[in-house]
Amino acid sequence: MVMFKQKCMRCKKNYVKVGRNQRFVVCYDCQKKEMKGEVRDPKIKKMLDIPEEFYKENSFLRDIKVKAIQWGELSERQIEAFKKTVEKMKKASENPKT
Numbered sequence: 001m002v003m004f005k006q007k008c009m010r011c012k013k014n015y016v017k018v019g020r021n022q023r024f025v026v027c028y029d030c031q032k033k034e035m036k037g038e039v040r041d042p043k044i045k046k047m048l049d050i051p052e053e054f055y056k057e058n059s060f061l062r063d064i065k066v067k068a069i070q071w072g073e074l075s076e077r078q079i080e081a082f083k084k085t086v087e088k089m090k091k092a093s094e095n096p097k098t
């Protein structure tokens, strides 16, 4: 995945790593509050239960979490994309490049 860095649209201070198709760029600090809510769907709740580091690192994962909290549900595509991203990040953290 091609990543670039862009300034957070909210605080205009922190840089955020973003993918190509990402329109809304918000840093972890700005999104932290929105990520505090409860998710009612137990399946989604379990899926969102990943190391906080992953949310700090990846703005896409933050975005999905905020959406899940706001809407209470996610589309199949969003769930798939979330799982794939987490999978990749897990692999990357297990096999750090030397």
Ligand SMILES: [Zn+2]
Residues within 6 Å of the ligand: 008, 009, 010, 011, 012, 013, 014, 026, 027, 028, 029, 030
């Ligand atoms: Zn910010």
